[in-house]
Amino acid sequence: MRELTYVEATLEALDSAMARDPSIFVVGEGIGERGGNFNTTVGLYDKYGPERLCDTPISERGFVGMCAGAAMTGTRPVVDFMFLDFILDAFGELVNQIAKMQYMSSGRLKMPILLRGAIGIGHSAATHHSGSYYPIFAHIPGFRVVVPAIPSDAKGLFATALQSDDPVLFLEHKSLLFNRGDVPEGDYAIPFGQARMAREGSDCTVVAIGSMVDKSVAVCDKLAEDGISAEVIDPRTIAPLDMATILESVSKTGRLLIVDETFQPCGVGAEIAAQVIDEGFDDLDAPIRRLNGAHVPTPYSPPLELAIVPETNDIEQSIRNLLAE
Amino acid sequence: MAQSEQLLSLYRQMLIIRYTEEQLARSHQMGLIHGACHTYVGEEAIATGVCAHLRPDDAVFSTHRGHGHALAKGVSPREVVAELFGRATGCSQGRGGSMHLFKPEVGMMGTSGIVGPCILQATGAGYSFKLLKTDQVGVAFFGDGAVNNGAFHEGLNLASIWKLPTLFVCENNMYATEVPFAYSAGNPHVGNRGPAYGMESLTVDGNDVLAVYEAAEEAVRRARGGEGPTLIECRTYRTRAHAEGMRDGGYRTPEEVEEWKARDPITRYNEWLLKNEEAGTETLAEIEAEVKEMVADAEEFARNSPWPEADTVSEHVFNQG
Numbered sequence: 001m002r003e004l005t006y007v008e009a010t011l012e013a014l015d016s017a018m019a020r021d022p023s024i025f026v027v028g029e030g031i032g033e034r035g036g037n038f039n040t041t042v043g044l045y046d047k048y049g050p051e052r053l054c055d056t057p058i059s060e061r062g063f064v065g066m067c068a069g070a071a072m073t074g075t076r077p078v079v080d081f082m083f084l085d086f087i088l089d090a091f092g093e094l095v096n097q098i099a100k101m102q103y104m105s106s107g108r109l110k111m112p113i114l115l116r117g118a119i120g121i122g123h124s125a126a127t128h129h130s131g132s133y134y135p136i137f138a139h140i141p142g143f144r145v146v147v148p149a150i151p152s153d154a155k156g157l158f159a160t161a162l163q164s165d166d167p168v169l170f171l172e173h174k175s176l177l178f179n180r181g182d183v184p185e186g187d188y189a190i191p192f193g194q195a196r197m198a199r200e201g202s203d204c205t206v207v208a209i210g211s212m213v214d215k216s217v218a219v220c221d222k223l224a225e226d227g228i229s230a231e232v233i234d235p236r237t238i239a240p241l242d243m244a245t246i247l248e249s250v251s252k253t254g255r256l257l258i259v260d261e262t263f264q265p266c267g268v269g270a271e272i273a274a275q276v277i278d279e280g281f282d283d284l285d286a287p288i289r290r291l292n293g294a295h296v297p298t299p300y301s302p303p304l305e306l307a308i309v310p311e312t313n314d315i316e317q318s319i320r321n322l323l324a325e
Numbered sequence: 326m327a328q329s330e331q332l333l334s335l336y337r338q339m340l341i342i343r344y345t346e347e348q349l350a351r352s353h354q355m356g357l358i359h360g361a362c363h364t365y366v367g368e369e370a371i372a373t374g375v376c377a378h379l380r381p382d383d384a385v386f387s388t389h390r391g392h393g394h395a396l397a398k399g400v401s402p403r404e405v406v407a408e409l410f411g412r413a414t415g416c417s418q419g420r421g422g423s424m425h426l427f428k429p430e431v432g433m434m435g436t437s438g439i440v441g442p443c444i445l446q447a448t449g450a451g452y453s454f455k456l457l458k459t460d461q462v463g464v465a466f467f468g469d470g471a472v473n474n475g476a477f478h479e480g481l482n483l484a485s486i487w488k489l490p491t492l493f494v495c496e497n498n499m500y501a502t503e504v505p506f507a508y509s510a511g512n513p514h515v516g517n518r519g520p521a522y523g524m525e526s527l528t529v530d531g532n533d534v535l536a537v538y539e540a541a542e543e544a545v546r547r548a549r550g551g552e553g554p555t556l557i558e559c560r561t562y563r564t565r566a567h568a569e570g571m572r573d574g575g576y577r578t579p580e581e582v583e584e585w586k587a588r589d590p591i592t593r594y595n596e597w598l599l600k601n602e603e604a605g606t607e608t609l610a611e612i613e614a615e616v617k618e619m620v621a622d623a624e625e626f627a628r629n630s631p632w633p634e635a636d637t638v639s640e641h642v643f644n645q646g
Contacts, residue, residue, distance in 0.1 A: 023456070023457070025452075025456055051455070051456055052456070054487075056483070057482065057483070057486070059479045059482065059483065061445070061475060061476065061479055062445060062448075062475075062476070062478075062479025062480055062482070062483050063479075063483065064445075065441075065442050065444075065445025065446060065448075065449070065476060065479075065480070066445050066446070066448045066449035066452060066480070066483055067449055067452075068442070068445065068446050068449060069384075069386065069434075069445060069446030069447060069448060069449020069450045069451075069452070069453070069463065070449035070450065070452045070453045070456075071449070072384070072429070072434055072446065072449070072450070073384050073434070073449065073450040073453040073454070073461075073463070074453050074457060075452070075453040075456055075457065077449075092439065092442070093442060093445065096438075096439050096442070097437075097439070097442050097446070101435070102641050102642070102643065102644060103420060103641045103642050104417060104420055104421050104425045104427060104435065105417065105420075105421075105427035105429060105435065105641075106417055106418040106420055106427070106640075106641055107640065107641035107644070107645055108427065108428075108429050108430070109427065109429050109434070109435075110644055111644075141642045142642055142643070144643075164644075165644035166643045166644050
């Protein structure tokens with residue numbers, strides 16, 4: 001199978017969908033001729049022109065609200081935020097309008113809008129270019145929240161997002177964008193709400209999100225040399241969340257660690273832990289543990305930045321501690 | 326200039342709004358309306374004059390004071406009153422109430438409890454229509470309060486740079502709730518702000534239905550013809566409180582209210598029709614009686630309508646196919 005980068009994989013899905021569906025258009029800063037700050041739209045401007053690859057002013061609330069109106073009137077907007085942090089200027093449009101429109105209209109309006117942006121900590125991007133924020137969106141009824149970890153998933157989930165009539169947040173960790181991986185040719189779609197078994201094991205379950213998936217798999221491969229058999233589950237979508245796969249794994253292993261770069265309080269790990277306690281309490285042989293990035297704004301200086309992100313040695317130690325409980 | 330039949334249609338439409346609003350005010354006092362109720366009394370000429378030029382496939386985006394827009398866009402009084410009564414037969418099937426009136430089938434794309442977003446959404450409808458190469462238009466109705474909101478600046482700029490088929494209709498009733506526009510805006514005019522965005526703009530007497538009608542006719546013609554957006558400031562006044570049940574004093578004088586009541590758009594238009602012999606008193610009385618009957622029927626329909634089933638409460642959070 002041929003290899004593509006994560007970004008090339010989503011670009012392939014976007015190009016294919018735009019060729020089929022003339023109602024799809026992309027807005028964002030520098031996504032036209034420039035092809036996107038992260039190469040998310042390279043080559044599309046020449047194919048589809050300025051109305052479908054629409055460069056915007058720095059006007060996030062404006063173009064997000066505008067795309068809400070477009071999605072209500074027969075087109076399918078893709079909002080490319082570059083850095084997801086910029087979405088916060090449009091938070092009211094997202095929560096009060098986009099997430100609620102189908103409900104308020106009793107399902108007579110659809111909201112086919114795809115909102116994508118780069119998330120995560122790295123490269124001294126500092127605190128206005130390092131946010132993830134997906135737990136906030138997963139908290140709100142009405143959003144689909146997608147956090148792919150590998151190129152083939154990025155392509156298949158992007159294709160699903162482009163067919164969805166619900167608003168989708170498609171969040172791409174910056175450290176993954178130029179990772180290469182096997183990606184099938186042709187069109188395919190991966191349904192939302194189906195986790196991926198990233199590594200099978202029997203001693204403990206590790207639920208890892210986004211950039212933490214490959215790191216966790218690498219750690220578990222190393223731990224196998226010591227006879228430790230850890231299972232790694234990549235939920236792929238935070239909303240909907242595939243709890244069935246997680247519960248099934250915990251029923252097998254009895255131990256659960258959730259590894260997530262973003263904040264712990266009121267986070268995805270807290271939600272998963274609560275649901276496992278509700279539905280799988282008797283399967284647990286140890287307390288559920290969480291490993292998260294520090295609950296602080298993202299600092300700039302490299303040693304400070306490194307200190308807030310879960311690294312492979314943190315993941316390894318957390319798994320060893322969990323197995324010792 | 327509108328034809329005779331159209332002239333009477335404008336009169337009838339303003340009455341539908343006025344009588345429905347007066348019915349809603351009475352129903353609110355009787356406890357039949359469960360949430361807020363912001364009436365459009367005094368401002369009827371604006372929705373009427375603009376929507377007279379719109380087709381069902383044109384898209385209207387409105388505000389918290391949106392009953393008049395819904396009615397003028399073709400939502401029936403039955404569906405509006407039933408929605409405010411919280412009934413399953415309401416235009417939003419009881420999920421919305423006064424501030425979330427939806428009927429996309431006739432291009433009523435929602436009233437809103439948040440000031441500003443309608444400006445952006447009408448811009449987006451304009452983007453859709455341009456991309457799909459139709460001659461539909463998007464229309465935002467909003468108050469003077471929204472003019473001080475960032476959505477006004479961003480929406481007008483986006484509509485201007487892409488020459489979108491959008492109308493921005495500002496209903497300047499002089500107060501954002503109870504805060505005077507004269508206090509809250511460094512520039513007390515709205516109709517002269519178009520040039521700041523490279524856009525056509527004008528100010529009209531919002532209590533003169535024919536003035537609004539003519540301004541909107543030209544703006545809709547330009548939008549359908551690919552000539553871009555227009556900002557229309559309509560100077561008007563709401564003669565009831567901000568919301569039913571609220572006190573209505575301290576921020577404006579009784580004299581000011583009376584002065585504007587004397588400029589009531591319906592009375593003025595009635596007098597104009599008679600003076601210009603476009604209609605006789607008998608014809609106008611027939612219209613009044615017919616509309617009164619329609620509104621009484623709407624109230625009865627709403628009162629006798631079923632409540633929504635509680636077990637449907639989680640439906641439509643997501644698309645159900």
